[in-house]
Amino acid sequence: MRGRMQGDLPPGKPELSSYSLGSPIVGYGVARVVDSRHSDFKKGDLVWGRTIGWEEYSLITAPEYLFKINHTDDIPLSHYTGILGMPGMTAYFGFFDIGSPKEGDRVYVSSASGAVGQLVGQFAKLIGCYVVGSAGSKEKVELLKTKFGFDDAFNYKEEHDLDAALKRLMYFTEGIDIYFENVGGKMLDAVLLNMRHHGRIALCGMISQYNLEQPESVHNLIAVLFKQIRMEGFAVAEYYDQYSKFLDFVLPYIKEGKIVYVEDITEGLESGPAALIGLFSGRNVGRQVVKVAQE
Amino acid sequence: MRGRMQGDLPPGKPELSSYSLGSPIVGYGVARVVDSRHSDFKKGDLVWGRTIGWEEYSLITAPEYLFKINHTDDIPLSHYTGILGMPGMTAYFGFFDIGSPKEGDRVYVSSASGAVGQLVGQFAKLIGCYVVGSAGSKEKVELLKTKFGFDDAFNYKEEHDLDAALKRLMYFTEGIDIYFENVGGKMLDAVLLNMRHHGRIALCGMISQYNLEQPESVHNLIAVLFKQIRMEGFAVAEYYDQYSKFLDFVLPYIKEGKIVYVEDITEGLESGPAALIGLFSGRNVGRQVVKVAQE
Numbered sequence: 001m002r003g004r005m006q007g008d009l010p011p012g013k014p015e016l017s018s019y020s021l022g023s024p025i026v027g028y029g030v031a032r033v034v035d036s037r038h039s040d041f042k043k044g045d046l047v048w049g050r051t052i053g054w055e056e057y058s059l060i061t062a063p064e065y066l067f068k069i070n071h072t073d074d075i076p077l078s079h080y081t082g083i084l085g086m087p088g089m090t091a092y093f094g095f096f097d098i099g100s101p102k103e104g105d106r107v108y109v110s111s112a113s114g115a116v117g118q119l120v121g122q123f124a125k126l127i128g129c130y131v132v133g134s135a136g137s138k139e140k141v142e143l144l145k146t147k148f149g150f151d152d153a154f155n156y157k158e159e160h161d162l163d164a165a166l167k168r169l170m171y172f173t174e175g176i177d178i179y180f181e182n183v184g185g186k187m188l189d190a191v192l193l194n195m196r197h198h199g200r201i202a203l204c205g206m207i208s209q210y211n212l213e214q215p216e217s218v219h220n221l222i223a224v225l226f227k228q229i230r231m232e233g234f235a236v237a238e239y240y241d242q243y244s245k246f247l248d249f250v251l252p253y254i255k256e257g258k259i260v261y262v263e264d265i266t267e268g269l270e271s272g273p274a275a276l277i278g279l280f281s282g283r284n285v286g287r288q289v290v291k292v293a294q295e
Numbered sequence: 296m297r298g299r300m301q302g303d304l305p306p307g308k309p310e311l312s313s314y315s316l317g318s319p320i321v322g323y324g325v326a327r328v329v330d331s332r333h334s335d336f337k338k339g340d341l342v343w344g345r346t347i348g349w350e351e352y353s354l355i356t357a358p359e360y361l362f363k364i365n366h367t368d369d370i371p372l373s374h375y376t377g378i379l380g381m382p383g384m385t386a387y388f389g390f391f392d393i394g395s396p397k398e399g400d401r402v403y404v405s406s407a408s409g410a411v412g413q414l415v416g417q418f419a420k421l422i423g424c425y426v427v428g429s430a431g432s433k434e435k436v437e438l439l440k441t442k443f444g445f446d447d448a449f450n451y452k453e454e455h456d457l458d459a460a461l462k463r464l465m466y467f468t469e470g471i472d473i474y475f476e477n478v479g480g481k482m483l484d485a486v487l488l489n490m491r492h493h494g495r496i497a498l499c500g501m502i503s504q505y506n507l508e509q510p511e512s513v514h515n516l517i518a519v520l521f522k523q524i525r526m527e528g529f530a531v532a533e534y535y536d537q538y539s540k541f542l543d544f545v546l547p548y549i550k551e552g553k554i555v556y557v558e559d560i561t562e563g564l565e566s567g568p569a570a571l572i573g574l575f576s577g578r579n580v581g582r583q584v585v586k587v588a589q590e
Contacts, residue, residue: 218513224527228528
């Protein structure tokens, strides 16, 4: 959503183009169908997807990114904006497909208590990786270590030297095999100094960069050459045809309590702008959800 | 060789560690065996490999990177320091394995008339890519367009704005699918602005960076995220077990004259230092070879 607030995006897919002033913001959401002329969706269906506006009623004309929810009462509907929706698939395909993890790999996740990061860490633990995360408050660091089962974690806002912090936490494991990148800028520079030979960097986001007039520069890119690192950006939408595969993986873990998910739910459309802006200073704890309307 | 002239390389494989002052420089070369206690090599054999010193006679104690040459008179022995040796394999595996090319892809090669670049361009043409190269003189640009068959080429030293140069040459092809990176720094930054969605960047070298006290910074890395680019460093030594596969591919093309190779041969050990230093200003045209000794 932040990206689409640029006025100067190049023409492309409608769902990636600049927002029009005066129109509702469109993002990912959960909704109930109140009327439908589309054969795949009928009145009463619950859906999640990308074309749902920040409004009480949305008219969806191109439902290509709309998924039906087979609702069961033991799963909160908000999960379809998080662990069972776009952020969950982002964590799953970014980590497993781009990260190419194997048991014993050393994984580092920035923005680790966020919508995606908290899942990457838990997925990594499930397959026997050593996982370190960073976040921006003492409370979040505690969450990482206690609730999400990270092996170690640090508060990046309290570290003057991110390179030293990574060396301290990754030292005995000799560096990082997989970096799940949500932040960019200085963090990426520090990580490059601590990657292992043949490491993988899954570029999921660079939240530190989106609000800058000029992007920060990165100095240590030569490490990608010398350490034969693979760095790859990915877009979750390219995996949407594998949604059922993802559900088959993640639902049992949720039902058995082996994966947990923390959400930060604010109420009312009027809380939306502050919730969105708060992401860039890390005000949220866990997946930020705005409840716009309720039946 | 330039890399090993750093005094502060971390301990690692002997062939990647810092040179010792007072010892001969070791690099890739062609030699004839004058004596051997190793069962794989016998007196009279011709060999190429990484452990051959800049000296008339070398003692090779660890021949793991030594390959026997099945010499035929129609191939110059110098080719085993180039098209049939390390640079040839670098171009082949870097382009085909890391670049994942397909017919019609738009390929850009920097340092394109060099030991590796001239081959990447020719390999790319063989499979039906559109290929643009850059080099540092009018003579080299002419070589690219006439001798090596690049579709287009430019002299980077005459361009004030590399981004504009790439847009001019790649414009009607809508950008770059594969960038074969030999240069780094400003060139990489300009390329990132011109990569296509799902482009690949094969990081082979960053010669603009090796002699800098501090590496240049790169500003446009966010393109890797937004365009879902894969950027990957590679090391040719990891492909050496596939040398025969490479020979089977390349030898027929050489014999049929469908691939050409330009070498810049200087005579005598005393010409070595200037030849090495000349690489960093682009004094050489084609593969730089130093003939240290001859039978």
